[in-house]
Amino acid sequence: MPRPTADVHPYEPRATDAELDDLRARLAAARLPEAETVRGAAPGPGRWGQGVPLADLVRVVDHWRTDYDWRSFEDRLHRIGQFRTVIDGLGIHFLHRRSARADATPLVLTHGWPGSVAEFVDVVDELADPADAAAPAFHVVVPSLPGFGHSDRPATTGWGTEKIAAAWVELMGRLGHRRFLAHGGDWGGNITTVLGGRFPAHVLGVHTTFAEAPPGLTTDGLTAAERGWAEETRDFWHHRAAYAKQQATRPQTIGYALVDSPVGLLAWILDKFAEWSDTEDSPFETISLDRVLDNVTLYWLTRTGASAARLYHESHNSLDPGLRVDVPSAVTMYPRDIEKCPRPWAQERYRRIVRWNAPAEGGHFPSLEVPGYFVEDLRQGLAAVLAARR
Template sequence: MPRPSHDVRAFDARATDADLDDLRARLAAARLPEAETVRGAAPGPRRWAQGVPLADLADLVAYWRTGYDWRAFEARLDRIGQFRTTVDGLGIHFLHRRSARADAVPLLLTHGWPGSVAEFVDVVDELADPQDADAPAFHVVVPSLPGFGYSDKPATTGWGIERMAAAWVELMGRLGYDRFAAHGGDWGGVITTVLGGRFPAHVLGIHTLTPQAPPGLPTDGLTAAERAWTEETRAFWDGPRAAYAKQQAARPQTIGYSLVDSPVGLLAWILDKFAEWSHTEDSPFETMSRDRVLDNVTLYWLTRAGASAARIYYESHDSLDPDLRVDVPSALSVYPRDIEKCPRPWARERYRNIVRWNAPGAGGHFPSLEVPGPFVADLREGVAAVLAARR
């Protein structure tokens, strides 16, 4: 059982009625631009070629204003269990769902951008207390990254991936979990890699959706499919689709004014990524709930996190130590419509003990929202492989 924790306080998040009324008023008064000039294109990527189509955004804004229920999401967070503590001088918010199972293993889940703890609310219960008694169970901890959600906003520079990983080790130890498994995607996947590489005494093993190869590896010896992965990834980062990352890495404060002042601007900025990075033919809502996407966006809005969350790019873009190696058991999953796909031979250059490699048949950058059932199965199998390798 975990040792008694200190400086961990139950947290009760409640937006004021005035804040919610202000949001609805801003949505009602929104000034929208004219329609995109590719309007009329058939459903598919071409329809989104200039960004979020006007009709889609207008419909979602109307639902956000008149049909969406933020209080239901607040209640959902409360049922899971919300807490705050101060780590390295910064207030950190986290969800903590302890399993009823005696054999449960501590599992840390780390989100990225433009996500939040909302990415995991639909899978926490099943991970903690699975319906199948033979499935592994976990004590689940889901922190909000610094500058995201109900975590504090850093007032100085220096909160990059290395410091966040160290803070997570302190957080888990404070909860009594001196040894734990870790999972993440997007920035959460990079932080998970740092956890595995820097803290092997505390990390049982990792499961990441974002394997990070060392730079400068040749394509010699890769299969045609693996070379295609490298070309797709290079095209993404070298082309205009990565403009959001370059903007947030170079000038997060500038874009932050719009993201904190305009709920429609914030919605469009985030929805664009949920649409482009999901495994769908047209709308992200083919696989994801409108409510869950709006839970995520509303959390950014109410906590005024548009600028502070964007600063993770300023602090950490291209900052992963090229010489970092991960020796703890590692399970790596590469979803077919993710934006960054690392070939297995390249991954082996950083992750020295890959115990499971998986390329699921469906899903994109947000599999816990797009394909929650298969995501849970993949995560369970990956962590089970990690734990088996330590026996």
């Protein structure tokens, strides 16, 4: 396996004690609003109808201030392997876990918002060196999107999904991975689509949980279930996407609160983990409280609340309507995700769907909600992609 070029450097950032003390002090001094006026509602979506309930936020803030251990997560990232490289003048941070297997295939995993590399820390080792010798293995690369985590914050416009996809090709090449597989959901799914459509000479195939159909397709010919998917997606964008419109139009304005207030940042992100997860009430029914706090603390310590929000300003509704993906593609539609694309629509963009899966459980964050299932589904999807190339 080729080794990384000299442009790639090991990177082990550590927050200072003063930064962690400042975080705890800000949490202790937080000014909170009164409780929501639906207070006392029974557990379920109605309890969250006005956003994060006060009692839930107080519990999470107290845990964050008194019991949460950032150093443990820092050490976890260091064990996986962290690196940085500069592409088009911007520093890009990434995790790189090489497999011990000689038959391993390079794989780039791309996160979205409000996620980070924290989405994949629980699945990297099993993907790289599976316990089952018969399972496929991968050299896993997990970049932080520009403006997220320990990647640099862009100082100019232009870092949209098209440019990010091109940067991933350059990144993988520097690691010795001229040809590779790609997976993503949310913005990572959009970038994965661009990778498959624009760079077929480098991308062996894609797996996505966020297939995006070309615009303007009719519901004629769809099954009742598929029409239901289309209606749920339409309802989401009409009634539950204020966060996206805010970040697409005025990211700087919301950014002040996200960078200055850890409680404001937590509430903004926790609201999405709650609404987009396959749970009846709290996201912590399936997702570790500490893993959510790993994700939020990474945003806080790197001061990337505003810069991450700007990705919406750069790329919202920007996917080329004419882009087609001709490399083999595997698609998984989790039932509680915020967008679910009917297969006939997906096939208008992804021309070689070799595996289609619609599991019974899971939401927008499957690598955190159902990590065991996620790994197995990803393996099967990518195995089908590789088999289609033989």
